[in-house]
Amino acid sequence: MKAIVIGATGAIGQDLVKTLLYDDRYETVTTFTRRPLGFTHPKIQSFIVDFNLPDTWYHLVQGDVLFSALGTSLKQAGSKEAQYRVDHDYQLSFARAARENGVPHMVLVSSVGADSSSHFFYLQLKGLIEKDVEALQFPSLTIFRPPSLIRKHAKRPAETVSVKLLQLASSLGxxxxxxxxxxxxxxxxxxxxxxxxxxxxxxxxxxxxRG
Known part of the structure; x- marks a missing residue:
């Protein structure tokens, strides 16, 4: 199989690329990123692109399955508009390219609680991208709604504390x-x-x- 990955430099994306590279079911892994991956591999084909210029990369989105782990936080993005552009517009542009180029399957990372009518911006945003990608009518669409993530190199103290609190609550049932x-x-x-x-x-x- 030929895999396509966007969001390859993020927490899930990094682990996904490494998983795919050592999975015999995948013969090639094509990544689209805004900055270098930082490593090479015989199976990988890496494109550094401007997500705002789809005409420059649209034709390159070719394969058997598109994995989208693209996303940012409000703090990193700097504004709701900027976060919407990354989490919605960029993902939807790649999804459209994949669909028009005959990619039959998309795997999309969303979030637990995703709901396009939610009063919470983040959950509404995730619900909207789910809805708009579904409208493209991929023959197969798999949507992941993970809970809080345990990142190996978490830098934000608040994130580390929240994860530990949820783990404690879970241990108590x-x-x-x-x-x-x-x-x-x-x-x-x-x-x-x-x-x-x-x-x-x-x-x-x-x-x-949970895999």
């Missing part, structure tokens, strides 16, 4: 569905789902995103 999941676990599950597409739309709950 509370908020089981919200038990944090390691990014590498999500990556393994994504690779498996990418290799076994199901017809239509499949939405994986927080518990089901």
């Amino acid at each position: 509370l908020f089981k569905a919200m038990t944090p999941v390691p990014t590498e676990s999500v990556a393994r599950k994504m690779a498996d789902e990418g290799a076994h597409p199901s017809e239509g739309v499949e939405i994986l709950s927080a518990q089901e995103t």
Whole structure:
């Protein structure tokens, strides 16, 4: 299989690329990033692109499955408008390119609680990208809704504290569905789902995103 990955420099994306490179089911891995990956591999083909200029990369989005782990935080983006551009517009542009180029399967990372009518911006944003990608009618679309993520190199103290609190609550039998999941676990599950597409739309709950 030929995999396409966007969001390859993010927490899940990094683990996903490494998982795909050592998975015999995938013969090539094509990545589209805004900055260098920082490593090379015989199976990888890496393109550094401007996401705002789809005409320069549209024709390159070719393969069997598009994995999208692209996303940013409000703090990193600097504004809601900038976060919307990354989490919605950029992902949708790549999804459209993949669909028009005949890619039959897309695996999209969303979030637990995603809802286009939510009053919370982040959850509304995730719900909107789910809805708009579904409208493209991929033969197979797999949507991941993971809970809080355990990142190997988490830099934000608040993130580390929140993960530990959720882990403690889970150990006490509370908020089981919200038990944090390691990014590498999500990556393994994504690779498996990418290799076994199901017809239509499949939405994986927080518990089901654990590989």
